[in-house]
Amino acid sequence: MRLHREGKTIMITTALVLLVLDLLASVFLFSDNPTAITLLVIISLVLLVLVVQFFRIPNRLLTTGESQVIAPADGKIVVIEETIESEYFKDRRRQVSIFMSPLNVHVNRNPITGIVRYFKYFPGKYLVAWHPKSSTENERTTVVIQAASGTEVLLRQIAGAVARRIIWYVKEGQPVQQGEEFGFIKFGSRVDVFLPLDAQINVKIGDVTKGGVTVIAELK
Template identity: 85%
Template sequence: MRFHREGNTIMLTTGLVLLALNLLAYFYLFSDNPVAIGLLLVVSLILFGLVVQFFRVPTRQLTQGELQVIAPADGKVVVIEETTEHEYFKDRRRQVSIFMSPLNVHVNRNPISGIVRYFKYFPGKYLVAWHPKSSTENERTTVVIQTKNGVEVLLRQIAGAVARRIIWYVKEGQPVNQGEEFGFIKFGSRVDVFLPLDAKINVNIGDVTRGGVTVIAELPEA
């Protein structure tokens, strides 16, 4: 396991602030109260541990398959439905949405290999991720990857009430490989995947996914 570079500044700052607070408490604030010092130390360690786990990147054997669509994120499947995608496709698609809690790994991975045909970032609100309007009003990005067979899959990173920053590492025209990182959502939220109507969905509502590992769908052969 390693820790993601997006967390370096936050982890260092949190550690230094908590260290300074504990030293201040030990030498000045609670110098005659060992119980208070001990309680503050325990709370500080728990808080630092929570921050550190946000940025963990576990070592995994990633799934590879040309027709397999791999989960772009760790989390829970909260939406599986046929819907109209209005931004890019402007037609009916199969949508699979994965909710990332603050306890999940926050790396987002390419579900397929191909070429990035479309990318756009939208600033916006920070409604809770399961709010019906979060997919159109929250801060978000849209990425469309086209496979070598011409099939396009759309990914949408959506910030939530806790997640306040979306990171992306892709741009239009860039070739990407299945399982590689395409982005990061600090402190969790949601990733939507829009698939062709004839894609076979391999997950159910409530299933827990592992980014880069779980096969959420299979694309039709050309």
């Protein structure tokens, strides 16, 4: 396991702030209470571990397959439905949504190999990720990857009530490889995947996904 570069500043800042607070409390509040000092240190360590785990990247054997659509994120499947994708395709697509809790790995990975044909960032609100309007009103990005076969898959990173910053590493015209990082959502939220109607969906509501590993669909 390793730690993601996006967490470097946050982890160092958190550690320093907790250290200073513990030292000040030990000197001015609990100088004669070793039990309170011990409890304070334990609480601080737990908080630091929680922050650090947000940025972990576990070692994994990634799944690859030309016709396979791999989960772009760790989390839980919360939506599988036929819907109208109105930003890019402007027609009906099969939507699969993965909710990322604060305890999930927060790296976002390319579900297929191909060329980035479209990218756009939208500033917005921070509604809870399961809110019906979060996919159209929250801070978000839209990425469309075209496979060698010509099939296009749309990904949408959506910030939530806790997530306050979306990171992306792709741009239009860029070739990308299945399983490589295309972005990061700090402290979790949701990733929507829009697929052709004839795609075979391999997951169901409530399934837990592993980014870069779980096959969520098969393209025809």
